[in-house]
Amino acid sequence: MRIKLLFVFLSISSICKAQYSFSGYTNPEEWDRAVYLSIVEDYRKMSGVYSEQIIAKTTADSSGFFEFKGNMLDTENRIYRIHVDKCSDIQQGVNHFNGHCSDSEALLFIAKNTDTLKLPFSFGNQVFCRVESNNPKANAFVKIDSLKNDMRFAYGEFRSEANRKLNNKKWFKTLQYFGEALDEPLAELYIYTYLSDRSSDLHSYYVEDLKQNQYYDNLKARLETTYPNAPYTKQYTNELEADRYMLAASNGETASNWNVILYSFLGLSIILNLFLLYHFWKRNQSKIDDLKAKLSKQEQVVLEHLLMDKTNKDIAESLFLSVSTVKTHTNNIYKKLNVQSRNDAKSLFTK
CATH class of the missing domain: 2.60.40 (Immunoglobulin-like)
Structure with missing residues (x-):
């Protein structure tokens, strides 16, 4: 106990x-x-x-x-x-x-x-x-700051454009390798912040490096492994995606993607319009069939001639009927279709 x-x-x-x-x-x-x-x-x-x-x-x-x-x-x-x-x-x-x-x-x-x-x-x-x-x-940032001081000294030795460009290329990689060697993703973020700063002369090297170097994905993996719940990890992931999106946009890849989306949308629109036209035609055809179903067989035949603008005499000759019989059929058609004239009848079947 x-x-x-x-x-x-x-x-x-x-x-x-x-x-x-x-x-x-x-x-x-x-x-x-x-x-x-x-x-x-x-x-x-x-x-x-x-x-x-x-x-x-x-x-x-x-x-x-x-x-x-x-x-x-x-x-x-x-x-x-x-x-x-x-x-x-x-x-x-x-x-x-x-x-x-x-x-x-x-x-x-x-x-x-x-x-x-x-x-x-x-x-x-x-x-x-x-x-x-x-x-x-604890002192990882102090070490990085010390290296950055050495870098500033190298830049100040010769203040020429040629010297600046040479140093940019050299120190970009030097800082990146140094951060990775520290074996601490938070320290690497300190360097990443400096190298990817849009106001820095090194930013152009960062953009080119991002196109081909797997270092950035590896850093993301190290952050997700060591600090899965830290705010830095989510922030870095979002920034990396944003930078790559802008990089793709500058290379025209985003425009190509938008073209695919646009053409896909256009194709869907055409298909939808065709479907709507077919649906409208089917509905109109069904309405015409319903109207014709109200008529007798002989009245339907007379109606077809009326829609072709034939006179009563022409219809009588074509169907071997008397003119009065044609007139009787015509009056019956008007009553059953609830119309007053030939033009009214034609409007029902030509919409």
């Missing part, structure tokens, strides 16, 4: 300890003491300060130390951001319009509810440059 109680106590203790702790230092002489923790669920909003993403706020002490802790985070890896700025609460909405903030310092990292993360000062009391965590994926 005691052993069972001890086991239950240890289980409860381990659950109670299953919480995150994100701590570090800011420079109080440079930054306001307010420190913010945000969760990034839209990977197009990794860079910048968005008030709707903030989930916690704390105040650093006089030494600059701050800490976020609790157990409210997701049990799987997600993208988080810690940032400091020089904006008051009143200024936040204005200064952070569209995520832009010129007076801020931020760090993106990967974490889950059980992680410990420390952000000590780096050289020269720089903040958010070093990451110490029990999660090996």
